[in-house]
Each structure stands twice: as structure tokens, then as C-alpha cells.
Amino acid sequence: QVQLVESGGGLVQAGGSLRLSCAASGRTFRQTAMGWFRQAPGKEREFLAAITWSGGITFYADSVKGRFTISRDNAKNTVYLQMNSLKPEDSAVYYCAAGPTVLTTQIGRWDYWGQGTQVTVSS
Numbered sequence: 001q002v003q004l005v006e007s008g009g010g011l012v013q014a015g016g017s018l019r020l021s022c023a024a025s026g027r028t029f030r031q032t033a034m035g036w037f038r039q040a041p042g043k044e045r046e047f048l049a050a051i052t053w054s055g056g057i058t059f060y061a062d063s064v065k066g067r068f069t070i071s072r073d074n075a076k077n078t079v080y081l082q083m084n085s086l087k088p089e090d091s092a093v094y095y096c097a098a099g100p101t102v103l104t105t106q107i108g109r110w111d112y113w114g115q116g117t118q119v120t121v122s123s
Contacts, residue, residue: 002026002098002112009094009117012086016121020081022096022114033100034072034079035110038092038119045095047105049081059103064090086121094119 008020020036035050049060049070058070067086072079079096099111 002032004096004098004112004114006094006096006114006117009119011120011122014086014088014121014123016086017082017084018086018119020083020094020096020117020119022079022081024077024079024096024098026112031101032098033103034070035097035103036068036070036079036081036094037097037107037110038090038094039116040092043092045107046092047107048094050103050105051079052103053101057103059105061105083119086119088121088123091120093117 003025005023012018033052036048037045039045047061048064051058051070051072055072067084069082093116095116096114097110100109
């Protein structure tokens with residue numbers, strides 16, 4: 001079992017930055033890939049980024065590549081999402097997820113989810 005708690009969301013102006021954190025508990029944290037997703041009102045949940053358990057491999061959706069950076073600190077059981085050059089269309093509830101042993105964009109393969117944190121980007 002893995003429990004996930006996101007933090008760091010808020011209101012930011014377009015062009016600004018935010019760093020989201022996801023604190024994980026559970027002994028299997030270090031064995032799983034971690035990912036970030038988001039869901040805007042009326043839209044499906046969208047894959048953003050994922051990182052292997054070692055942190056050696058990352059993968060990004062085209063919509064955030066070059067602007068968002070995923071990282072993890074296994075000593076702190078925490079995964080981060082640094083978000084730069086934010087746009088109004090980035091506004092959504094952001095979720096971290098865990099579960100797979102390999103990187104995947106398929107939502108159904110992620111077993112554990114946090115409660116989400118709201119990010120709002122004003123124009």
C-alpha cells in the first residue's frame with residue numbers, strides 16, 4: 001500500500017512557477033514509478049510526467065515538455081513537479097500517482113492516487 005498527499009498548489013499569474021510536492025508513505029514507495037496527472041473541469045484526466053523508482057528515467061507529455069520537471073527524493077519519500085512558464089490552460093487539479101514498475105501513460109496502470117491539489121493560472 002502507498003498513501004499519497006499532494007501539496008503546493010495555488011493561484012499564480014501566467015508565466016509564473018509553482019512546485020508541487022507529493023509525500024508518500026508505505027514501504028513499496030521506492031519500488032514504484034511515480035507520476036503526475038491533471039484534470040480540468042469537464043475534461044479527462046491527463047498524463048503529465050513520470051519517473052522511474054531510481055529517478056534515472058523521466059518521461060513527459062508533449063504539452064508540458066520543456067516547462068515541467070519531475071524529480072524524486074527517495075530519502076524523503078517525496079516526488080516533485082516543478083512547473084515553469086505556466087499558462088492559463090494549465091489550470092486543473094493535479095494528482096500524483098504510484099504503482100507501476102515501469103513508466104506508462106495509461107491511467108489504469110497506476111494503482112495509488114493522491115487527493116489532488118488545485119492549480120489556477122490567471123491570465
